[in-house]
Amino acid sequence: MPATPSPNQNHLLAALPSAEFELLAPHLELVALPLGEMLYEPDRQLQHAYFPTTAIISLLHVMESGASAESAGVGNEGVVGVSLFMGGETTTSSAVVQTAGHAYRLDRRWLMQEFNRSGLLQRLLLRYTQALMTQMSQTAACNRHHSVEQQLCRWLLLTQDRVAQRELVITQELIAGMLGVRREGVTEAAGNLQRAGCISYRRGHIAVLDRAGLESRSCECYALVKKELARLLSDVRYRQEATAAGR
Amino acid sequence: MPATPSPNQNHLLAALPSAEFELLAPHLELVALPLGEMLYEPDRQLQHAYFPTTAIISLLHVMESGASAESAGVGNEGVVGVSLFMGGETTTSSAVVQTAGHAYRLDRRWLMQEFNRSGLLQRLLLRYTQALMTQMSQTAACNRHHSVEQQLCRWLLLTQDRVAQRELVITQELIAGMLGVRREGVTEAAGNLQRAGCISYRRGHIAVLDRAGLESRSCECYALVKKELARLLSDVRYRQEATAAGR
DNA sequence: CTGCGTATGTGCGCTGCCGCACATACAGGC
DNA sequence: GCCTGTATGTGCGGCAGCGCACATACGCAG
CATH class of the missing domain: 2.60.120.10 (Jelly Rolls)
Known part of the structure; x- marks a missing residue:
């Protein structure tokens, strides 16, 4: 930062x-x-x-x-x-x-x-x-076939990839709006992930503790989207290495 | 044809x-x-x-x-x-x-x-x-929020727009694959539509009888997609009027 | 006309998510 | 340090869609 x-x-x-x-x-x-x-x-x-x-x-x-x-x-x-x-x-x-x-x-x-x-x-x-x-x-x-928990994992991973920070600042209510599900559904899924040690959260802050854990609980969509993005922008050369290298 | x-x-x-x-x-x-x-x-x-x-x-x-x-x-x-x-x-x-x-x-x-x-x-x-x-x-x-019946209506309308024929040749099994739902779900929704007089079908053939009826049972997504397609291609001029005028 | 493959109809119990109605607890402002 | 708004936890009944197991019926090939 x-x-x-x-x-x-x-x-x-x-x-x-x-x-x-x-x-x-x-x-x-x-x-x-x-x-x-x-x-x-x-x-x-x-x-x-x-x-x-x-x-x-x-x-x-x-x-x-x-x-x-x-x-x-x-x-x-x-x-x-x-x-x-x-x-x-x-x-x-x-x-x-x-x-x-x-x-x-x-x-x-x-x-x-x-x-x-x-x-x-x-x-x-x-x-x-x-x-x-x-x-x-x-x-x-993904919206058709995967569970709320899988989608939450996908969403958290994609978001974390973009901020390069351990902690995301967002409420479960907002996440629910993005995923198009009930806020309670997110609460429940997040609770599971927390108990599993994948994340920890408090009032509007979510920290990713175990990326591998999230990945295994996520649907295939995360890896697929990430891979495709990498492929499509792989052959571009970065002018400076400042922000390159990507995560 | x-x-x-x-x-x-x-x-x-x-x-x-x-x-x-x-x-x-x-x-x-x-x-x-x-x-x-x-x-x-x-x-x-x-x-x-x-x-x-x-x-x-x-x-x-x-x-x-x-x-x-x-x-x-x-x-x-x-x-x-x-x-x-x-x-x-x-x-x-x-x-x-x-x-x-x-x-x-x-x-x-x-x-x-x-x-x-x-x-x-x-x-x-x-x-x-x-x-x-x-x-x-x-x-x-749409996949997130609308019912199978609504989506079936949307799908039938979009498909019929493209063939300009009353009768579509397709099985419910295939439609289910497109919509990402069970075949039985399509059977049930199609049954409702048939009873309502919107469509009639027999073994791999579906005839659209009442477009307005389908539109009213469809979700907003049909009209929105159709409108946006028309808007984006509206300013193009057709070389010949053969297939133009659109539906 | 007959038979068989395939398309459709129907019924079951199950599960995930919904919608609602709350209870609780955190965090910043006074 | 208290108060209040907002974020989160939890429990309920309800329902749409699932997965499965069949019954039926159409229509083409022979």
């Missing part, structure tokens, strides 16, 4: 060659993202793409009934707002800050200009977008 | 201006897709993109347990194999022919050449890909 935030904490930005990065750098704006902030919602025109460094954003769907479900999460491995360069401009989902932190944002016009000009940036963003699709479609299958 | 298949039956191909289309046309190969054929599976390098005309393809995930679930379907409104131009080359899902029919296939090299050369084709394919993402993420939420 460096005192001075750097765009290089975001894997996509860090993967750009210096020449390309220098063109974008002047237009990158560091913003603080408080918990719960909505970066976009259905039908609202997106103005910026967000490259998270320490923040985590959930892409979630809110149904007519009020129920919600996360289709994917975005941390320092990715970017929020792919619909800008995909051409749709808006989406049917919302993007909500799930873990407070920072992100660099880029005005859509600069993003588009570089996307159309630079084959490398385009290639990078499209490959990331495919990883995002993998996450979404795997979540669809 | 014209006796002579034409690439224009596929909305994406039909949306290309003549100049662009003429470049691709020599490389489009008409192929018959029998029920159950697997166009690709996890980790297998894709050789062709498929533009369905009368066939429908399911993108589905098969879990370790053997259970499966569809994350999206592709008919004449789209293309199978977006991972080719997204840069991933492979996916974690499979593509299986759900309704036998025809498609035009295009070798990856020609596809990539035109994708990189023509801004219009690129724009078209990327916008379609965003529609596909909408379908995937909506399916994730």
